[in-house]
Amino acid sequence: MVRLADEQLGWDSFFECQLADSEAELWRLRIDAVHRGRLTGLMDAEQFEIELPARADTAHFAVGDWVLVNPHTKALHRRLDRRTLLQRPGEGKRPTQLVAANVDTLFIVASCNADFNLARLERYLAFANDAGTNPVIVLTKADVADDAQDFARQAATLQRGLAVVTINARSADAVTALRPWCGPGSTIAIVGSSGVGKSTLVNNLVASGSQLPQQTGSVRPSDSKGRHTTTARSLHAMAGGGWVIDTPGVRSLHMKDLGQGLDVLFAEITELAPSCKFRNCTHDHEPGCAVRAAVASGTLDPDRLTRWRKLHTESRA
Numbered sequence: 001m002v003r004l005a006d007e008q009l010g011w012d013s014f015f016e017c018q019l020a021d022s023e024a025e026l027w028r029l030r031i032d033a034v035h036r037g038r039l040t041g042l043m044d045a046e047q048f049e050i051e052l053p054a055r056a057d058t059a060h061f062a063v064g065d066w067v068l069v070n071p072h073t074k075a076l077h078r079r080l081d082r083r084t085l086l087q088r089p090g091e092g093k094r095p096t097q098l099v100a101a102n103v104d105t106l107f108i109v110a111s112c113n114a115d116f117n118l119a120r121l122e123r124y125l126a127f128a129n130d131a132g133t134n135p136v137i138v139l140t141k142a143d144v145a146d147d148a149q150d151f152a153r154q155a156a157t158l159q160r161g162l163a164v165v166t167i168n169a170r171s172a173d174a175v176t177a178l179r180p181w182c183g184p185g186s187t188i189a190i191v192g193s194s195g196v197g198k199s200t201l202v203n204n205l206v207a208s209g210s211q212l213p214q215q216t217g218s219v220r221p222s223d224s225k226g227r228h229t230t231t232a233r234s235l236h237a238m239a240g241g242g243w244v245i246d247t248p249g250v251r252s253l254h255m256k257d258l259g260q261g262l263d264v265l266f267a268e269i270t271e272l273a274p275s276c277k278f279r280n281c282t283h284d285h286e287p288g289c290a291v292r293a294a295v296a297s298g299t300l301d302p303d304r305l306t307r308w309r310k311l312h313t314e315s316r317a
């Protein structure tokens with residue numbers, strides 16, 4: 001069996017620092033599957049079933065979480081604090097759904113074609129910012145676009161310092177282009193609309209030449225008693241090292257509570273706001289508005305302000 005160091009699974013000083021002396025002998029497992037009534041985690045390239053206390057709610061765990069377990073009984077000791085957390089608000093009165101934990105980089109996938117939509121990318125960016133992950137815009141179907149760089153230029157305006165990559169998701173070059181964010185110990189997740197090439201990309205990143213066993217690819221669709229389980233498994237080893245999380249839960253997003261995510265996304269508006277005459281200025285009708293002044297003078301894109309207003313209103317709803 002291939003030995004898989006904790007570091008290759010994403011363990012680092014952030015998690016190490018959380019351990020008490022008394023916890024040194026416990027096993028550290030990385031959650032690779034969250035089912036309704038059970039959790040599994042990886043250690044040393046092996047998947048273990050975690051023993052949960054009675055009435056434990058697995059909804060409080062996410063794929064990518066680090067937990068400590070008793071090496072003999074596999075009983076859960078505790079979950080470690082997360083570095084990042086992707087979550088989507090529940091619909092209606094349902095509680096927030098945890099999507100993935102400790103994701104370093106979020107690949108936001110869109111295609112270089114008529115489906116390309118800046119407002120949609122902004123939503124995903126706000127989602128990434130809010131989770132604390134580093135967003136990268138991945139533009140697929142560059143091979144069939146007339147001018148892929150034009151799409152890339154537009155995407156790059158959405159947020160300061162934003163990385164934008166154009167690829168053919170079906171080619172091996174895609175893996176090379178994304179290598180800066182992958183590699184041993186890294187964890188990435190992938191979002192984007194239907195048909196943009198997410199599955200193609202995941203298959204490409206995971207495919208061929210992997211020295212690591214794809215043990216997470218074989219989780220049973222039913223539990224030991226033969227009942228159907230809702231499978232939320234989604235931690236796949238990438239061929240070049242690192243892990244990709246690809247979950248259905250992240251595919252349809254609703255925006256709420258995105259205050260911080262929006263501040264980073266619309267930094268140019270955030271920075272102007274203190275210069276508005278009114279502290280709670282909505283940059284809509286108020287006199288002395290520095291944001292509308294910037295639009296009037298041509299230094300701020302009016303479409304940006306319109307989209308900011310829409311997301312801002314939604315995030316308050």
Ligand SMILES: Nc1nc2c(ncn2[C@@H]2O[C@H](COP(=O)(O)OP(=O)(O)OP(=O)(O)O)[C@@H](O)[C@H]2O)c(=O)[nH]1
Nearest residue numbers: 140141142167168169170194195196197198199200
């Ligand atoms: N030419 C070209 N075709 C691509 C590229 N990326 C994806 N495709 C094709 O586009 C189609 C959709 O790709 P998928 O990977 O299934 O898209 P998806 O995002 O996983 O879609 P859902 O499963 O509906 O969410 C497939 O036929 C792919 O082969 C690309 O970069 N270039």
Ligand SMILES: [Zn+2]
Nearest residue numbers: 276281283289
């Ligand atoms: Zn204002």
